[in-house]
Each structure stands twice: as structure tokens, then as C-alpha cells.
Amino acid sequence: MVVKVYGPAYASPKRVLVCLIEKEVEFETVPVDLLKGEHKDPEYLKLQPFGTVPVTQDGDYTLYESRAIMRYYAEKYKSQGTDLLGKTVEERGLVENWLEVEAQSYNPPMFTLTVQIMLSSKLGLPRDENLIKESEEKLGKVLDIYEERLSKSKYLAGNFFSLADLSHLPFTQYLVDHMGKEYMIKSRKHVSAWWDDISSRPSWQKVLQLYAAPFKN
């Protein structure tokens, strides 16, 4: 049975899609239109009670939260495709460290910028310029720490590509392509080289080609 992923047009589900391609796992996608409120449909809420995307179904096994789903498939297909978890307990620990940094420190200001710059006009809401400025400052400080880290290792968790890097792809692509803030990446030498490396992976290029962003500026 082929794995299902709900909500492929959006950024968080794209974490799962690029992971599945790296792991050479066949999947099909199920559209969920957030602007039409399909994530609040009773049938959808049975799968994902918080009403967010993505959800995955692997046979009759259901899972949500993009980073949890990635860990599950990376573990289930450990010996297939790209190794995304590291080879030892210590490497896995560093993957988890930087995956948590992405979730706790990188993504919150990035998500706010996405909502403010790419979504507010679609939702008919005013842009909060102070919040944009504050979020850009926060993200810049995080990127300064990444610059230091990436001057010492090729990828975030060490000299191997992992879920920690992969998890940055969808929202950072928005920053570069749709928010006019590519300079935040390009002005930092090691971050820029890292971004060129991870964003040019065939897996990610395939996701971009198959599933266009629903909101563009």
C-alpha cells in the first residue's frame, strides 16, 4: 500500500515529501485547501484533531506533526535511500539537537515572517511592520549562530546531511523566493554555501516542481 500525505501544497507537509523522496518511499498526496477551511472539516479533524497539516497514513497507521512523521519514515526505512538520522547514537543526538533548534528557534520567526509577508494580504489583514522587523532580527541572530556552526561542519549535525538540514527547506525557500529576503542567506558565507547545497538536492527540486507554493508575493 502506498503512503499518503495530506496537504502537499503547504510548507510543513513538504518536509515529509522531501524526506520520502530521499528515503525512496512511494507516496500519494491528498490536497487540503486551508483557505477553504478543509482542515476544519469533521472528517479531517478525526485524523488531525488540531486541524493542521500534514497528516500521513501508512496503511491504517495515522501520524501527524511533520518532524515526527519524518523521524518515523527515516527510522522505518533506515537501510533504504539516504541515511537521515546519523549512524551512531551520538550522531543521532546531534541531529535531534539541530532539529529542535530548527523547531524552537529558527521556525518561529520564519513562520511569523511567512504569515506577515506572504499571507496577510491574502487574508485581508494589515501587515504588522514592527513584528516583521522584530522577527527578521530574531532570525538574523539565529543565522549568525548557524554561520559559526557551519564554519566548523558542512551540515548542521556534522559532516553528513540529515533531517536537521532537510527540515529547513520549505520555509527558507519562501524567504529566498517570495519574501525578497535572500540577502539574509547570501550575506552569510557558510550559510549561503549550505543553502546552495541543500536546496539543489534533486529531492527538493522535485518537490518544488511537483507542488507549487499556494501563496506567492
Added chain:
Amino acid sequence: MVVKVYGPAYASPKRVLVCLIEKEVEFETVPVDLLKGEHKDPEYLKLQPFGTVPVTQDGDYTLYESRAIMRYYAEKYKSQGTDLLGKTVEERGLVENWLEVEAQSYNPPMFTLTVQIMLSSKLGLPRDENLIKESEEKLGKVLDIYEERLSKSKYLAGNFFSLADLSHLPFTQYLVDHMGKEYMIKSRKHVSAWWDDISSRPSWQKVLQLYAAPFKN
């Protein structure tokens, strides 16, 4: 060599301490006084560039982010103490699902309540009553979903205690003991039974006894 944990007085490091006790791993703690700004000392920033607690050192291996550290020790000592990750890839997937729910949906409003109710007066800042109300509403909606979930399984990831439950202990203890909001737990039958169960574990009682909360209301 004994494992070190930095910042034992605070809530996030207590996730690590209770995990280590469950795993029967010996540890020592290194105090970090956030009110004195010790988390911004250059020596500390070499260990944790974001300037937050906890950090752990296992010999010359350094790791940060509480949930990453818990996963590392739970995996490293998999066959020792309480199993906290589930026994199969599917169980581990559900542990990750609910650990992400804790990190992404439960903890943000809980953290805001902690800062607003327990910390603002210590920091000489005004309480933002609207933000408190909004955070309590958000947390209430999350707890409604927990109530439904816990009516079907004894613990969040299934009928086994795991990191997903354990990660809720430190901040929920603040809610119950120091914020006057015990009713948020007690008014929900299954959440209340779950809380009584997990908070009475000897591991957690030991952490509370050894490391008092630095801020109380």
C-alpha cells in the same frame, strides 16, 4: 564519568533530570543563574550558543535542547530503566507525534503563562492580562484534545508511559502549584487521572524534592 546537566533549578532542564532518573543514569548538576545572566557568560555560550538551559555533557560530548537530550539518553540506555521510546517503530512514531504536540501546541501557551504569571513581577514587568486570557484559552483547547485522547489510551502515545508524557511534567507542575490554575487539569476527568499518575512517579517526586523552583507565586 558521570553525566552533567546545567541549569537544574529551571523547568526545561527538569525534563532531562526526570528522564535520567527513569533511565537509572547517574548525573551531577551545574547551577546556572538566569537572573544573574550566567547563561550569557562567554564560557556558557561556548556550550550553548543560544544562551538557554539545559546543556548536558556526557564525557566530552555536548548536547542541548531538552527534548533532544531526553531522546539521546533514552536511546543510549534503551535496555536500562524505564523504556521511554516505545517498543516498535510505530510506537516510537506516536511518542514523537505527541512529543511534538507538547513542543508545538502545549508548551507555547504554557510558557507564556509561566512568564506572565510567575516571572513578570520578578522582572519588574507589568502583567499583560489579555495575553494571559488568550494563552489560557489556547491551552484549554489543547487540553480538550488531550481529554479526548486520554479517554482512549492511558498515556498520550498509547498504553505506555513515554517521553511524550514526561515532557509535560515541569511546566504543568507550575500551572498546578504556582499559578492557581489547577482547575484546568482537575476539570477534565481523563487529563486529571493522567496528571495524578505521571506526577506521582517517584522519579518526578525526587526531582521536585532535590531542585526547588526558583520562582514561586
